[in-house]
Amino acid sequence: MKIDGVPYRSVWVDPEDGWSVRILDQTRLPWTVEILRLVDEKQVAHAIKSMQVRGAPLIGAVAAYGLALALRRDDSDAALEAVAAMLGRTRPTAINLRWALDRMLRALRPVAPGNRAAAAYAAAADIAEDDVETCRRIGQHGLPLLQAIAARKPGKPINVLTHCNTGWIATVDYGTALSVIYQAHDAGLPVHVWVDETRPRNQGSALTAWELGKHGVPHTVIADNAGGHLMQHGEVDIVLVGTDRVTRQGDVANKIGTYLKALAAHDNGVPFWVALPHSTLDMSVRDGVREIPIEERDAREVLETTGQTWDGRVETVRTAAPGSAGLNPAFDVTPARLVTGLITERGRCDASEAGLLGLYPEFAAAA
Numbered sequence: 001m002k003i004d005g006v007p008y009r010s011v012w013v014d015p016e017d018g019w020s021v022r023i024l025d026q027t028r029l030p031w032t033v034e035i036l037r038l039v040d041e042k043q044v045a046h047a048i049k050s051m052q053v054r055g056a057p058l059i060g061a062v063a064a065y066g067l068a069l070a071l072r073r074d075d076s077d078a079a080l081e082a083v084a085a086m087l088g089r090t091r092p093t094a095i096n097l098r099w100a101l102d103r104m105l106r107a108l109r110p111v112a113p114g115n116r117a118a119a120a121y122a123a124a125a126d127i128a129e130d131d132v133e134t135c136r137r138i139g140q141h142g143l144p145l146l147q148a149i150a151a152r153k154p155g156k157p158i159n160v161l162t163h164c165n166t167g168w169i170a171t172v173d174y175g176t177a178l179s180v181i182y183q184a185h186d187a188g189l190p191v192h193v194w195v196d197e198t199r200p201r202n203q204g205s206a207l208t209a210w211e212l213g214k215h216g217v218p219h220t221v222i223a224d225n226a227g228g229h230l231m232q233h234g235e236v237d238i239v240l241v242g243t244d245r246v247t248r249q250g251d252v253a254n255k256i257g258t259y260l261k262a263l264a265a266h267d268n269g270v271p272f273w274v275a276l277p278h279s280t281l282d283m284s285v286r287d288g289v290r291e292i293p294i295e296e297r298d299a300r301e302v303l304e305t306t307g308q309t310w311d312g313r314v315e316t317v318r319t320a321a322p323g324s325a326g327l328n329p330a331f332d333v334t335p336a337r338l339v340t341g342l343i344t345e346r347g348r349c350d351a352s353e354a355g356l357l358g359l360y361p362e363f364a365a366a367a
């Protein structure tokens with residue numbers, strides 16, 4: 001996608017600069033577009049943990065490049081396993097991280113030391129290219145949902161509510177739920193997006209709003225608590241979100257607050273769709289509420305907020321009462337019964353084992 005007319009991806013390699021890895025520092029958006037240069041696996045681990053890169057598919061792709069950077073220095077069996085394990089511990093909820101590292105290990109274990117670094121760059125590039133094409137297709141398969149709404153209310157805006165950031169900067173390109181929105185907008189549909197602020201880290205008001213603005217998609221930032229009210233008053237035609245892990249029975253882990261949106265959508269008869277690439281499926285678990293590990297982040301993210309002062313300085317200020325404690329679960333799980341359906345690169349399906357196996361029959365045998 002483009003920033004001010006210049007095409008970007010959210011991660012790339014610079015062969016002219018020692019095969020270093022480049023990312024956009026998402027902790028600096030929307031105030032500054034700053035490109036970071038990562039040269040070893042420690043910097044990659046820091047970028048993932050500190051959320052300089054974030055979004056389930058993107059952290060998988062960046063971790064894959066982190067392994068490639070590490071193997072340039074030491075490509076022994078021991079280093080391969082140790083670095084993959086270290087990168088895999090950086091964030092616990094998004095399964096894409098483990099998916100990408102497992103795919104790298106499968107590709108690299110049979111390669112003799114001496115050839116592994118080049119093979120790792122090639123395998124990481126495959127993961128990145130796979131993600132780009134997958135996300136493009138997700139958008140195509142979601143588009144008919146918005147076309148159907150447009151046909152029901154000709155000439156009126158299609159009001160989509162979204163949570164967190166599921167755009168091109170959360171993936172390698174295009175995004176997941178936002179890929180649907182971009183393709184609808186590009187096809188000329190009158191899409192308008194209600195952007196949940198997404199406290200505590202404001203991925204909605206900082207990142208989604210920035211992305212949509214750069215692409216010219218009409219949008220309005222709302223407080224996280226406003227969605228239910230808007231749904232009660234007929235102001236939301238559809239909820240479109242992404243996910244960090246989908247279980248075999250169709251339960252969906254996503255950014256904290258997604259579950260409350262699904263409850264409100266269910267109560268108001270608003271369709272609630274979840275967009276995901278194959279790399280987000282975890283067929284080894286069933287009950288998402290019990291089985292998906294939920295990342296708990298520093299309570300300061302809840303007690304403080306970061307923003308730009310009127311004279312242009314970016315500052316973090318405490319918003320909670322001095323001395324109060326905070327709790328910061330970063331994700332929650334929406335049970336499958338609240339999900340209208342899933343949008344994947346292979347098409348749409350019910351949020352159920354039968355639905356998923358209809359699109360992914362190769363997972364029938366997985367435990």
Ligand SMILES: CSC[C@@H](O)[C@@H](O)C(=O)COP(=O)(O)O
Pocket residue numbers: 054055056057094163164165166167170171175176177203241242243244254255330
């Ligand atoms: C690609 S979109 C799916 C999810 O990764 C997204 O909705 C999300 O929850 C991201 O969380 P984050 O904590 O910002 O990495």
